[in-house]
Amino acid sequence: MKKVKESFVNRNLKVSKFNSIFKRKIYSLEPQKTKKNFSKIEVDNFVKIAEKKSELKKAQALRYSVFYKEKKAIPTISKKILRLDYDKVDKFADHIIVIDKNRKEIKNKIVGTYRLVRGDIASNFDGFYTSSEFDLSKILNSYKHNQILELGRSCVHQDYRNGTIMNLLWKAVAEYVKLYDIEILLGCASFHGTNVMKYTNELSYLRKNYSLPDELSVKSLDTKIYPAYTEINSNINNLRTFVKLPPLIKGYLRIGGKVSYDCFVDYKFNTIDLCVIVNTKNIDEKYKKKYLK
Numbered sequence: 070m071k072k073v074k075e076s077f078v079n080r081n082l083k084v085s086k087f088n089s090i091f092k093r094k095i096y097s098l099e100p101q102k103t104k105k106n107f108s109k110i111e112v113d114n115f116v117k118i119a120e121k122k123s124e125l126k127k128a129q130a131l132r133y134s135v136f137y138k139e140k141k142a143i144p145t146i147s148k149k150i151l152r153l154d155y156d157k158v159d160k161f162a163d164h165i166i167v168i169d170k171n172r173k174e175i176k177n178k179i180v181g182t183y184r185l186v187r188g189d190i191a192s193n194f195d196g197f198y199t200s201s202e203f204d205l206s207k208i209l210n211s212y213k214h215n216q217i218l219e220l221g222r223s224c225v226h227q228d229y230r231n232g233t234i235m236n237l238l239w240k241a242v243a244e245y246v247k248l249y250d251i252e253i254l255l256g257c258a259s260f261h262g263t264n265v266m267k268y269t270n271e272l273s274y275l276r277k278n279y280s281l282p283d284e285l286s287v288k289s290l291d292t293k294i295y296p297a298y299t300e301i302n303s304n305i306n307n308l309r310t311f312v313k314l315p316p317l318i319k320g321y322l323r324i325g326g327k328v329s330y331d332c333f334v335d336y337k338f339n340t341i342d343l344c345v346i347v348n349t350k351n352i353d354e355k356y357k358k359k360y361l362k
Contacts, residue, residue: 116241119164128164128182129153135224140261142338154222158198162186165241167225167234181234184222185245188214199257202333203344204288211285212253218246220256223317239320243360246349254347258318258328259340265295265332268341272297272332274310275318275343281327287344289331321345324356 119125132154136142148154167181188209191197197219199205208217220242225234246254260268276298281287311319318328329344352361 115170116165116167116237119166124166124179125159125164126153127177127179128166129155129159130177131179131182131226132222132224135227136338139227140339142340143336156198157195158184158186158221161190161194163245165238165245167237167241169229180226180229181238182222182224183220183238183242185242186219186221187249187251188212188217188219191219197255199255199344202257202290202335202342203329204290205255205344207285208253208255208287208346216250216252218249218251218254220254235316235320240360247361252349254326254345254349256345257333257340257342258315258321258345259335259338259342260315260318261341262339263334263336263341265297265334265341269297270310271314274307275314275328276330278307279322279326279328280330281346285327285346287329287346289329289333289344291331291333293334295332295334318343318345321347323353325352 119128130153133144133148133152136154137144137148144154163185165183165185166179168178169180170178172178172180186197188197192214197205198221199219223238225238242254245251260271265272311322314322322328324347326345326347328346333342333344334340335342349361
């Protein structure tokens with residue numbers, strides 16, 4: 070912080086301007102403690118719940134490098150200076166982190182992270198992050214808050230995207246699901262960019278094959294009507310369209326997830342978001358054996 074302040078002074082910026090930026094609450098506080106015993110998953114890397122401020126900040130630094138530097142989300146001034154991706158949800162969430170203990174000469178050894186928010190915790194604060202983009206009332210009216218878990222801010226360091234780290238994150242999520250008897254997983258999964266028309270085939274394919282049933286449907290709070298949704302042309306190869314989907318969306322669909330009928334365009338985050346819902350009781354048997362045995 071001292072270096073940042075000196076930088077501001079060297080640029081002859083007004084002290085009042087500096088103070089106004091840093092008077093805002095930076096949400097890099099102690100994460101919500103997991104009351105039950107979450108077992109660390111030991112391998113060459115290991116997975117745990119972030120317990121220290123330093124671990125949370127390193128997870129936020131990884132998120133910043135992925136979402137803002139790689140994927141060109143638009144940071145606020147304070148995020149740009151601190152090089153951290155943070156918001157108010159971080160304060161009461163649990164953060165799964167994957168640590169590469171053999172990552173030498175690099176201070177940040179966190180190479181993967183996933184943010185988990187339990188419904189009973191969210192209800193005591195401002196609710197789920199997903200609620201800022203989608204109307205979740207049917208879900209919230211159908212299940213108890215403590216049966217719902219929001220998954221978000223999933224990312225893996227660009228040097229580790231061979232599937233191994235994501236698999237570890239999924240194993241940790243499964244451990245968490247069993248620990249808290251979670252029935253519903255929800256969250257946002259995204260296409261990169263804000264040009265909805267670029268993904269006409271993919272969005273139409275998802276609407277036709279993976280839309281949520283009416284009793285659990287969620288409505289996008291994005292009121293703009295996008296003409297990207299069309300009847301699938303009979304010449305379009307479904308398998309080829311599935312393969313082109315973002316990896317996280319494919320992962321949710323493979324285990325039995327369904328998606329919102331409409332999308333939400335997040336211009337600040339440079340994404341086209343769909344709300345994904347997974348009923349853990351309906352997870353494909355193959356993945357139940359792999360993750361929930």
